[in-house]
Amino acid sequence: xxxxxxxxxxxxxxxxxxxxxxxxxxxxxxxxxxxxxxxxxxxxxxxxxxxxxxxxxxxxxxxxxxxxxxxxxxxxxxxxxxxxxxxxxxxxxxxxxxxxxxxxxxxxxxxxxxxxxxxxxxxxxxxxxxxxxxxxxxxxxxxxxxxxxxxxxxxxxxxxxxxxxxxxxxxxxxxxxxxxxxxxxxxxxxxxxxxxxxxxxxxxxxxxxxxxxxxxxxxxxxxxxxxxxxxxxxxxxxxxxxxxxxxxxxxxxxxxxxxxxxxxxxxxxxxxxxxxxxxxxxxxxxxxxxxxxxxxxxx
Ligand SMILES: C[S@@+](CC[C@H](N)C(=O)[O-])C[C@H]1O[C@@H](n2cnc3c(N)ncnc32)[C@H](O)[C@@H]1O
Ligand code: SF4
Numbered sequence: 001x002x003x004x005x006x007x008x009x010x011x012x013x014x015x016x017x018x019x020x021x022x023x024x025x026x027x028x029x030x031x032x033x034x035x036x037x038x039x040x041x042x043x044x045x046x047x048x049x050x051x052x053x054x055x056x057x058x059x060x061x062x063x064x065x066x067x068x069x070x071x072x073x074x075x076x077x078x079x080x081x082x083x084x085x086x087x088x089x090x091x092x093x094x095x096x097x098x099x100x101x102x103x104x105x106x107x108x109x110x111x112x113x114x115x116x117x118x119x120x121x122x123x124x125x126x127x128x129x130x131x132x133x134x135x136x137x138x139x140x141x142x143x144x145x146x147x148x149x150x151x152x153x154x155x156x157x158x159x160x161x162x163x164x165x166x167x168x169x170x171x172x173x174x175x176x177x178x179x180x181x182x183x184x185x186x187x188x189x190x191x192x193x194x195x196x197x198x199x200x201x202x203x204x205x206x207x208x209x210x211x212x213x214x215x216x217x218x219x220x221x222x223x224x225x226x227x228x229x230x231x232x233x234x235x236x237x238x239x240x241x242x243x244x245x246x247x248x249x250x251x252x253x254x255x256x257x258x259x260x261x262x263x264x265x266x267x268x269x270x271x272x273x274x275x276x277x278x279x280x281x282x283x284x285x286x287x288x289x290x291x292x293x294x295x296x297x298x299x
Contacts, residue, residue, distance in 0.1 A: 050100045050269055056234050057092065058226035059083055059121055060110040061242075064144040065170055067298050071198055071288075072238045074110065079242075083227045085117035089124045091228055091255045096130040098265035104136040106222075113145035119154045126158050140164045142298075143171025143190075152184035162187035168298025194294040198235060199286040201244045207283060216278035218289045223273070228256030232273055236281035244284075251279040 045051065058072070060082040066075040096102070105125070112118055118139075126137045137158050141147075143165050155161040163181065167174050167190050174190060181188045199205070207215065224234035230253040231237045237252065239245045253272050258265050286292055 045101075046099075048099050048266060048270075050098070050266065050273065052100060052102045052223050054104045054106065054222045055102045056106045056108055056222050056224040056226075057088070057121075057125065058108060058110070058224055058234065058237075059085075059088055059112050059118065060115045061238075062114050063109060063111045063142070064114065065111070065142050065168065065298070067168065069195060069197060069295050069299055071196070071235055072110075073201055073235070073242065073244065076201065076244065077238075077242050080110070082115045082117075085115075085121050087228065087256070088121055091225060092125050093128060094255055094258070094262075094265070095225055095230060095269075096128055098262045098269055100266075100269065101130045102135050104138070105131055106138050106140055108140040111142055111145060112139055113141050113147050113151070118147075119150045122151075122154050122158075122161075126161065135160065137161045138164055140166065141177070142166050142168060143174040143177060146173050146176050146180060149184070152180065152186045155186050156184065162189070164188070165190050166297065167192045169296075170298060192297055195297045195299065196288045197286060197293040197295050198288065199284070201239055201281075201284050204283055205286070209277075212278040212282050215285070215287045216282050219282075219285075219287045221288055225255065228254065230255050230269070230272075231279065232276070233279055233281060235285065236279045239281050239284070245280050248280045250276050251281070 060080075061072075061074070061077050062080045062082060063070075063074045068075060107118070107122060107125075109115065115121070122137065122139070125131065131137065137155075137160065139155065139162075141163060155163060163186060165171075165174055165177050165181075165188055178188065178190060180186075219233070221233035221235065223230065223232050224237050226234070226237045227241060229237050229241060231251060236245075240247055240252065250272065253265070253268050255265075258268070
């Protein structure tokens with residue numbers, strides 16, 4: 001079912017309470033989520049519920065490739081590492097515990113198949129109740145690493161689990177990986193779509209406040225949880241954690257160090273997602289939206 005306007009939904013009253021300035025941003029996220037939210041979960045939604053249509057869970061910053069225009073700045077990262085599996089699971093649980101539902105979770109990196117605990121992470125995260133039974137869980141890989149049988153079993157065991165195998169010019173194992181998935185019944189697809197040129201992370205564009213607000217509004221950036229930090233934009237988290245841009249508390253929600261209750265965390269997430277007008281990283285970004293310059297993938 002398609003919802004073209006909130007007036008057509010039973011949730012209209014929730015929107016009326018939202019300040020006009022941010023009405024569109026929240027409505028956009030909410031309506032997209034509703035398109036794929038199963039009816040049993042729709043019922044649980046209140047005006048406090050945060051529905052993330054997409055969430056990127058970044059599990060490492062180690063990669064087998066170094067694509068120059070990588071949205072997550074991989075070639076520039078000095079201190080590459082696998083993030084701690086126990087912390088990843090604990091922090092996902094804390095995030096979802098703040099009345100957050102996710103309809104599509106992407107597990108990525110770096111190259112996620114290089115994380116030694118990827119199977120444990122998938123199994124534990126996908127079982128969380130605000131994800132399980134409803135959401136798509138997809139692992140995104142660059143087609144250079146052949147996973148083992150336990151990985152195949154784990155994805156196959158999920159109600160809606162799959163793998164995106166990117167076919168970049170340097171993805172030398174795509175055939176081997178897809179043959180493995182076919183023989184093990186793992187849902188997958190090979191992707192080769194154009195990339196966006198986000199620009200250089202060291203170039204300030206000199207946008208006015210109005211331009212920044214507009215850029216943030218039209219940008220299709222996806223929220224990310226990475227090494228304890230949440231943001232409405234994955235590139236923003238990477239850029240700050242890897243030392244390319246300064247910290248601004250409004251740009252992030254520090255899940256790892258958040259001391260207050262899950263109700264307080266919900267309010268903090270709500271402010272960041274729906275009241276924050278732009279991130280520091282936007283000042284260094286060309287944005288991810290239709291109309292921006294495209295690049296060949298993997299380049
Ligand atoms: C950063 S990668 C990490 C996972 C894995 N290493 C891979 O490349 O498939 C996650 C996704 O971002 C996409 N991506 C990377 N840089 C991009 C860009 N500049 N524009 C659009 N998508 C990009 C990749 O194609 C991939 O689907
Ligand atoms: S796009 Fe993927 S494969 Fe390429 S450098 Fe970035 S993380 Fe690595």
